[in-house]
Each structure stands twice: as structure tokens, then as C-alpha cells.
Amino acid sequence: MDIAFTDEDLAFRDEVRAFLDEKLNPRLREGSAQTPSVFTEPDITREWQAILNEKGWLATSWPKEDGGPGWSVVQKYLFEKECAIAGAPSVPILGLKLVGPVICRFGTPAQKAHFLPRILSGEDYWCQGYSEPGSGSDLASLKTRAERVGDKYIVNGSKIWTTHAHHANWIFALVRTNPEAKKQEGISFLLIPMEQPGVTVNPIMTMANDHEVNATFFDNAESDASNLIGEEGQGWTIAKFLLENERGGGCAAPGLLAQLDRIEDYARAEPSGVNGPMIHDAGFAQRLARLRLEAQAFEVTELRILAEMIKGRPAGPQTSLVKLVSSNLRQSIQMLSVDLFGYEGLQLPTARPLYGNMAPEPIGSNEAQVAMPTYLNGRAYTIFGGSDEVQKTIIAKQVLGL
Amino acid sequence: MNFDLDEDQSLFKATVERFVQGCDVQARLRARKLPGGLDRARWSEMAEAGLIAMAAAEADGGLGASETDCALVAQALGQGLAMEPWLECGFLPARLLAGSPHLEGVIDGSVLAAVAFAETGRRYALDAKHVQAHAGAGGTVLRGEKTFVLSGGAAELFIVSANLDGATVLYAVPRDTAGLDIKPYPIVDGSLAATITFRDVAVGEPLAASLASCIDEAMVMAIAEMVGTAHRLFDDTLAYVKAREQFGQPIGRFQVIQHRMVDAYSRVEQMQSALYRVLLVPEKERLAHICGIKALVSDDAIWTAQQAVQLHGGMGTTDDLGIGHGLKRILLLSKLFADPASAMAAYAKVA
Ligand SMILES: Cc1cc2nc3c(=O)[nH]c(=O)nc-3n(C[C@H](O)[C@H](O)[C@H](O)COP(=O)(O)OP(=O)(O)OC[C@H]3O[C@@H](n4cnc5c(N)ncnc54)[C@H](O)[C@@H]3O)c2cc1C
8 A cells, every 4th residue: 555646746746836836826816715606706717727728738627639638647636736735716617627528528529629629718608507496406307498499409497506607608408308208318418508588697696795606597598409419318318427527536635625724824823812823722723633634534535536546447435425525524614714713704795806906805814804705605515516415315325225 | 480471571572573574585685785784764663662772771761671581582583584783782782871871862773882892803802902091181082993893884873892991991982973983894694894993082981881791691692592593594494395395205205304304403492491591590600601501502503504504405505595694693693702612611611
């Protein structure tokens, strides 16, 4: 047993470090750190996307022939780890990490040639239309209807929780093309242009005052039949591929550990009001220590999965735990941050963004200013992409055989 | 032994229930956009209903209600997800202004009073250090800074704790007094708190009340409001899991949801009993005991509110339901005057 990376991998890591050092300007760092919502806003992510695209390091989860960097799983891991430690912004993941790999895997040559370059360049900005008001955890019950009429699909229905639909010009949606077929079998994976009269996007504000999600309505919206991915009825299989593609090979722990380091730095400065800084408060120090141990153990869980992938073996059942563990750990860390800042942790600015010249002045530090909205938005981690309850049911059945 | 409400208590409770009717999320979001982030017409209504006067002694023109009466009102306000800052701008000022000529305006609702007790870098400490009272030939002036003045963005009168020769005393300072610099900022429950700088602000005689003992009482009210809010979130969530269907059945049919709801039910009942205990059982170390119960109730209220969000799924994360507003108010109350960790530490020392 051995937990070390090879010299070659470490040389790659150093190259990534040097690149990040050079290219992460203060605006990008600030934009990334001062974002309380789950997704970073496009003005920040797109600037970073352009820098990565120029370097050829953008579409890390795409095959080389489709525009990916051709990295090994270890290189991909190390890149994500260094980005997390350096506090780099995310890239627009809906296009690059969700629909992109689907198009790479299931798209026709024409679809690839059309869509992939536009994702890389940032010309297209994507959102995801899976959930509906009546179909959340039970996604397969979705009702949005797409009817084939000539060489077009006519789409009617509504999607909800569409993250960044107000920024997007395309949506990838699960739609029902065959209402007669069994639940899953009538579903197709359709790409739909957003900029048309039949599509309406209404904002939904989060309890932290962020506009991140929307309700998206289709009223005789149109999409060319050539925008169907795969076959009619194959939507569920594709959606599952997308999910599985996202799981495994994850790299959440380094970011969580970096956040704990930041909290520790602030705790060294934050007065306890009694004796010395908060880091000397026994209760606080123990909570911090405990979360660090959990995050460190979780880092090894992620490395165990990585090791299987290096060997080309199917990832083990630990994969199913990754989302569960990371989202709960993240929420505990977010709560710790709120608690650290005392009354200052209760500020909840209504103006956005919290970076740049127009940002409202923080009460205390910048970190104190984002603590509460980050915590509030963070409640979503155990809800989206398969809630905790649903994940646990799946693990109980599929992993534990209960 | 008897845990039934008496006639006065039932009346107070009914008054609050009438008052909070129609206070839905839309009304709340509208009110937050008004100047000061507060609906003054509703504040006057609350005052007319005697809900502020109840906290003042009869000798001072108040109704002289008991602590239990006041706590039941706080709980009912929590249960109604009221957005009015009754605790911080009604109850607490009414106590602190005992015997002061400023009390009348506060009781009748014409003057909104905010209490400036917190100081930057001093966390939950209640002794004043950063605002000093300097007594000179021309009278007393205040110098320094306060922060986290709840509803400081809307208030016309500030009750300020200041250090006078090493002791913490209180002064009433009208908003238009020269030398006040008020910077409002939004906080978690949607209200506007303020940081206030005092530059040689002339003040009269100190108030007669003791900050520490009034804060003890206000902590009891915070406990009661959290209990009421947690009750409400529990009720709303119970109704939701019965109504929301996924996989062809109400989500409340899933065993994990049933057990979670039972856990929440048990915590809410424990919280209610903890509140009654602090109200009804005489304790030698009353302050410490209040701290302990505040820590316990805060933890359980936060847990219950987080579960309410979780079980509402995506809906729970929005600003469109009372669920999020309840969670946010609980977060504020859980840290008001002491957070669960510091309150529990204070209790553990004497327990
Ligand atoms: C911030 C945010 C961003 C999102 N972004 C997107 C997006 O871009 N695109 C998109 O399509 N969707 C998105 N979603 C939607 C998300 O995937 C759904 O919220 C999620 O699937 C849960 O569905 P729901 O909200 O309808 O909750 P419900 O399914 O109604 O669940 C309510 C509660 O019941 C529980 N529950 C449900 N079924 C069971 C069961 N069988 N056993 C036990 N418990 C159960 C759940 O765990 C939850 O606690 C987003 C959600 C959020 C909060």
C-alpha cells in the first residue's frame, strides 16, 4: 500500500501550480471567494474559462479527440485539487461537465461539430431541465411533452429549479416523447434553444437573496429534430450516464480542507471576547479539529476510488458515499463559519455581487460577509442531484442489499 | 399542577393570533422594502393591542403582565412567523425604560426603540467598553461605537450601554441627537441592523434599569419565540409531507420521513417543556439556567428548522415559503445575547 503520487505526477502538479499562480488574477480569486451561491456567476466563470481554453485545459472530462486535454485520471484529479487549493473559480459546469460529455458520448458527428466548439468558446451557455414541479426525487414521472411534428419537436410543460436558465441560451432537457410507454422508456434527451417566444424563464429567489434558480415554461416551444441526443426513448439511459459520469473520480475533499484552513486563519484573528482569539476557544477548536479529521479521511476515500480508476477497475461501492459525505461535511463547515463570526456572521447582504467595485461594504471581514448566505444556499447540497434520503435508499438497496 | 392558560393568557394569545393573520410571505417581503425595513402601521397596531404595554409595569403606564404572559406572547409571535421585532424593540425597551419619560412613546408605538448592546470584537460580552460615557462640566457625552443594533435602521430612539467609570450604564439617545452616525445593514431575518458611531453625543442621566437583568428576561423571550417558530415549522412540514407526493404516494408514507418527523415532534415537545421549566421552576442560579435552556432550545430549533427545509426539498430553499424565514429568525435568536456554545459553557460552569 502506498499513498504517494509518482514523480511524473508531481511534476505535472508543479506545472499546474505555476500556471494557477500566474493566471489567477485578484478579480478571479475574489469572485470565486465572494460567491455565496452554489454556482459562480458567468462573468467570473467565463473569464476563467477563456484562460483555460487558451491553454487547452478546459474540458477536462472530454476525450482528447473532442477537445479534452487527454489527461490521465490522476492528472485530472491533481488539476482539480490544485484549483481548489488555489481558490480558482469553477468553470460553467452545466455545459462543460454535464451536457458536454453526453454529446461526446452519444452525439452524432454533426452534433459534436456544432455544439462542442461553442461550449469551449463560451458562445453557448447551458442549463439543465430535468426537475419539474411534480417530479423531483421521482424524476421518471416527468410530464414535459415533446411531440414530433415534421422535422421539429413541439415542447409543452414546465421545468423548475433550472440553475442559471436566465443566463443560458440552451437547455438540455428530459422530455416525454411517448406518453404510452412505461415511465422511463418514454423519456428522451432533447436540446432546446432558450431564445424563442415559447420559452419563459421566471426567477426564484433563494432564502439567501440569490437569483440562481428559475422556473422555466415551455409553451409550444420548438426544437429541430436534429437536436435530439441518441434515440427517442433513450433519455433515461443518457441521464444515468450523465449522473455516473459525474460520480467517481471526484475531488471534493481538497476544497473542503482549504476552506477549513481559511476558517482556521480567521479563527486566529477573530476575538473570542473572553480570552484571546477564537482558535483558543476549546469548543470551537474541537469542532474545527473534528471536521478537519473527517475531511482528511474523506480525502483518502476519494483517493481509494482514484486508485481503482488508475488500475482500470470499476470504482468500488465507496463511490455511492461520495455525494452523501461531501455534502454533509460541506454543510457542517458552512455552519462552523457562521458560528465563528458571532454577530457579524448574521449579516445577510441583499445586494449582489459581493465582489468588485459595487459590492456592499462588509461588516467585519469579507469572509464574515459571505458566511451566512453561503450557509443558507448550502442547504441545497443535501437536496439537489439526489437528496440525502434518496441516496441512502439507493445505497441501502444496491450496496447493502437491503 | 396545571399547564392550562388562564383567562388573561388566552386573551393575549388570541390577540397575537389575530395580529399575525394575513402576515404571509408576500406581506413580509413587501414590508422589508419599506423605509427601515419595517411596516410601521403594523407596529402601531401591535402597540394598540397592548402587546408592548404588557411588558411595562402598571406604575409606568403599562399592563404589568407576568413573565409567563410575555413568554406566551413571544411563543405565539413565533408560531405566527411574525416579522415585527417585538422582542428587541418592544419587550426589551419596555423593560429598560422603566421609569423613564421615553417609555410612553415606546408603549403607544409612536417611537421605535432599539437597544445598542453589542460591540465589535467583543462577541457576546454585555459589559460596555467601546462606548465610554464622559462626565464633564457641561454634562455627559458618549464616545465610541456599537454594532448589531437590531432594527437600528428604523429606530427613533436608541438605548445605549456605555461604560461610566468602569460600570455599565444605559442612556436613552434619540436618533436626531447631534453626533450620531448610523450605518444600517441587512441581517439574516431581513431586518436592518445598524452600526452606530457616537461622537461626543450629549446624553442626560443614565436609565434606572440594569441591562444584565433585562437581558435575562429577553433571553427567556428568545427561547419562547424559538419554541413557537419551531412548532410552526414542524406543523407546516407535517402538512407538507402528507400532501406532497412522489413515487405515487405522499412522502410522509416513507419510513425515513416518518421517523424524522417523530424526532422533530419529540424535540419540539422537549423544547416546550424546557420553556415551561424556565418559567415555572424557581432556580437558584436562574441566569445560568436560562443560558442552559437557551443553548438546548437553540440547538433543537436549528435542527428542526433545517429538517423542515430538507423535507420541503427545493421549495424549502427558496424565499417563497415561511420555512426559510423561520430558519433565518431562529438563527438570529439562537445567537442573540449568547450563542449555543457560549450559553452552554456558562451553564456548565454552575451546573
Ligand atoms: C439550488 C438547487 C439547484 C438545482 N438545480 C437544478 C437544475 O439545474 N436542473 C434540474 O433539473 N434540477 C435542479 N434542481 C432540482 C433538484 O434536483 C431537486 O430539488 C431534487 O431532485 C429534489 O426534488 P424536489 O425538490 O421536488 O423534492 P421532493 O422530491 O419533493 O422531496 C421532498 C423531500 O422528500 C424526500 N423524499 C422524496 N422521495 C423520497 C423517498 N422515496 N424516500 C425518502 N424520502 C424521500 C426528499 O429527500 C426530500 O427531503 C436544483 C435544486 C436546488 C435546490
